[in-house]
Amino acid sequence: MDVGMMMVFASYGWENCSDDRVWNEEIRLARIAADSGFDCLWSAEHHFNDYSFVPDNIQLMTYLTARHPNIDVGTAAVILPWHNPLRVAENAAVLDMLSGGRFRFGMGRGLARREFNAFGIAMDESRGRFDEAAPMIVKALKTGFMEGDGPHYKQPRIEIRPRPQHSFDNRIYAVASSEDSVDSAAKLGAHMVMFADRPWEMRAPVIERGRALHRQYHGTEPPQVMLTEFCVCGANATSIEDEARRYQGKFVESNFHHYEFLGEHFKTVKGYDSYQQKADLARKSGGGLEGAINGFMQAASWGTPDKILRGLEARRKVLGDFEMNVAFRFGGTPYEVSERGLKLFAKEVLPVVKKWGPAKAPAAQAAE
Numbered sequence: 441m442d443v444g445m446m447m448v449f450a451s452y453g454w455e456n457c458s459d460d461r462v463w464n465e466e467i468r469l470a471r472i473a474a475d476s477g478f479d480c481l482w483s484a485e486h487h488f489n490d491y492s493f494v495p496d497n498i499q500l501m502t503y504l505t506a507r508h509p510n511i512d513v514g515t516a517a518v519i520l521p522w523h524n525p526l527r528v529a530e531n532a533a534v535l536d537m538l539s540g541g542r543f544r545f546g547m548g549r550g551l552a553r554r555e556f557n558a559f560g561i562a563m564d565e566s567r568g569r570f571d572e573a574a575p576m577i578v579k580a581l582k583t584g585f586m587e588g589d590g591p592h593y594k595q596p597r598i599e600i601r602p603r604p605q606h607s608f609d610n611r612i613y614a615v616a617s618s619e620d621s622v623d624s625a626a627k628l629g630a631h632m633v634m635f636a637d638r639p640w641e642m643r644a645p646v647i648e649r650g651r652a653l654h655r656q657y658h659g660t661e662p663p664q665v666m667l668t669e670f671c672v673c674g675a676n677a678t679s680i681e682d683e684a685r686r687y688q689g690k691f692v693e694s695n696f697h698h699y700e701f702l703g704e705h706f707k708t709v710k711g712y713d714s715y716q717q718k719a720d721l722a723r724k725s726g727g728g729l730e731g732a733i734n735g736f737m738q739a740a741s742w743g744t745p746d747k748i749l750r751g752l753e754a755r756r757k758v759l760g761d762f763e764m765n766v767a768f769r770f771g772g773t774p775y776e777v778s779e780r781g782l783k784l785f786a787k788e789v790l791p792v793v794k795k796w797g798p799a800k801a802p803a804a805q806a807a808e
Contacts, residue, residue, distance in 0.1 A: 441793040444480035445473040445782070446516065446668055446767035447500075451490040452694035453687075453772025459493065465775045467504075469768060469782055474508035476786035477794070480544060481508070482516040482668075482765050487555050491698035498531045505539040514544035516633055516668060516765060517615050521550055521566045522559050525573035525593055529580040533604045536581075541606030545581070546613035546633060547574055549621065551712070552699050563709045568592060571624055574614065578628055581608045610663055618712065622646055626653035626662070631763070636669035636739040637695075637732075640758050644802060647759055666763040667755075670770050672742040673781035673789070683777065684742035689733045691771030696729055741766070745788035752793060760802040764793075 447466045451457040470481050481504050486492035494500060501513040513535075518528060536543040549570035550556060556563045572590040580586035581604050587597035614625035616632035625632045632650050634643060647665055654662035670691050672684040696702060706712045741748045756762070766785065769778040 441761070441796055442479045442664070442763040443790060443793060444482045444512075444514065444666075444763070444765045445470065445478050446670075446765045447481065447483040447494070448492050448767050448770050449483070449486075449494045450492045450694065450770055452697075453690040453770075462493075465778070466769060468775075469778060470504060470508070472779065472782055473786070474504075474511045476783070477790050478511065478786070480512035480514050480765075482514045482544075482546070484516060485519050485522075485548075486552075486698075487522075488558055489554065489698060491552075491694050498528075498535055501543065502535050502538060505535065505542060512542045512544055513539060514613065515546045516613065516666075517546040517548035519548050519550040519555075520573040520577075521561055521569040522555070523573075525576050525588070526580075526586055526595060526598070528573070529577045529586055529600055532577070532581060533600050533602055536608075537602050537605050544611045544613060545577075545608060546615070547577070547630075548615035548633075553709075554698070554700075563712070565592070567620060574624065574628055578608070578612055580604075613666060616650060616665075619646065619649070622650040623653055626650050627657055629654065629658055629663070631663045632665040633765075634665060634667055636667055636736070636741070637692075638735045639738045640755055644758050648802070664761050664763050665759070666765055667759075668765040668767070669740045670767045671740065671748070671781060671785065672773070672777070673745065673748060673768075673785045674777075675744060675784065677744050677747070680743050684737065684740075685733070687771040687773040687777070688737055688740060688742065689771070692733045692736050693729060694771065696732065701732075702728060745784060748785070748789055749792055752789075756796075756799040756802075758802055761799045 447470060449462055449466050451462050473481060483494050483497040483500055484492050485494055485497045487495050497515045497518065505513045532545050549566040553563060569592050572592050576586055576588045580600050584600050584603045585597055586595055586600060588595040612628060612630040613633050614628055614630040616622045616625040616634060622632060651662045670688055672687055674680040674683060741751055768782045
């Protein structure tokens with residue numbers, strides 16, 4: 441199993457936590473992960489708020505790839521509607537050249553109304569902008585040339601310099617939470633990126649749909665889905681559930697606040713139906729935020745290493761093989777708890793999952 445560490449860069453949930461402290465602590469954790477057998481360092485892109493602030497994750501990964509030459513780096517994700525696709529392709533080519541082909545390029549279309557508003561871009565355009573820009577960028581990284589003539593991006597044919605030096609085969613990722621995004625990821629031939637925010641039995645049909653679409657579009661077996669989650673790991677079985685509920689609960693709270701999940705605007709914004717479903721689910725499954733926290737904790741990894749391993753084994757029975765991308769600092773988690781969890785996960789979980797052979801076909805696929 442391929443396992444990376446996710447860097448969030450959040451101050452939500454901490455009192456009097458300066459931005460430079462947030463960044464210093466995340467980079468300290470990255471140093472530990474790079475020396476502990478993780479396969480990749482990943483980072484989100486977010487702007488302006490304490491939910492997460494990584495305005496340029498390609499720039500961050502350029503720094504990390506120089507500092508840690510023995511681990512891959514990845515973006516989870518570059519939010520394409522907020523960028524010029526030509527500049528994204530150029531920056532990706534530079535990072536991949538400097539890293540010697542260790543860059544995993546992940547893309548998304550964005551979700552927070554507050555971020556779209558700050559950039560002066562209508563959320564209604566996000567699907568169209570992503571579906572137009574993503575294949576332009578992927579083709580440019582493959583061929584060394586970019587061009588486009590869509591409604592959003594009129595790009596005359598131009599050469600990417602420095603020329604892409606390495607194949608991006610199996611190194612393209614796309615966030616895929618909605619059905620439209622699953623279809624887009626399949627067309628790109630990308631790894632689907634999903635977040636551990638609801639029971640996996642609910643996600644299994646959508647994941648299988650993405651795999652089937654990939655086979656339909658490309659005639660090949662799909663790359664593994666990457667599951668991004670927020671982990672609390674500890675040795676004390678009696679206290680770890682309280683820790684997990686506190687910090688994962690605070691993260692869910694920050695997630696609902698940042699994305700306004702309990703608002704009504706997703707009903708009227710084109711292409712965001714699945715997020716309105718998430719809000720509806722939260723209201724029906726235990727009452728708003730508390731219901732969302734319960735669903736989140738059913739999906740996410742938390743507890744002792746043994747409990748986490750049992751949960752991952754059960755997940756593989758439902759979904760088949762997958763990659764992981766694990767965050768340890770979020771939701772007000774004290775740095776010492778994040779470091780403890782990272783080191784314990786690296787010592788007792790990572791060596792086991794890396795030895796796992798291929799999973800049996802998931803139940804949904806076997807039933808076809």
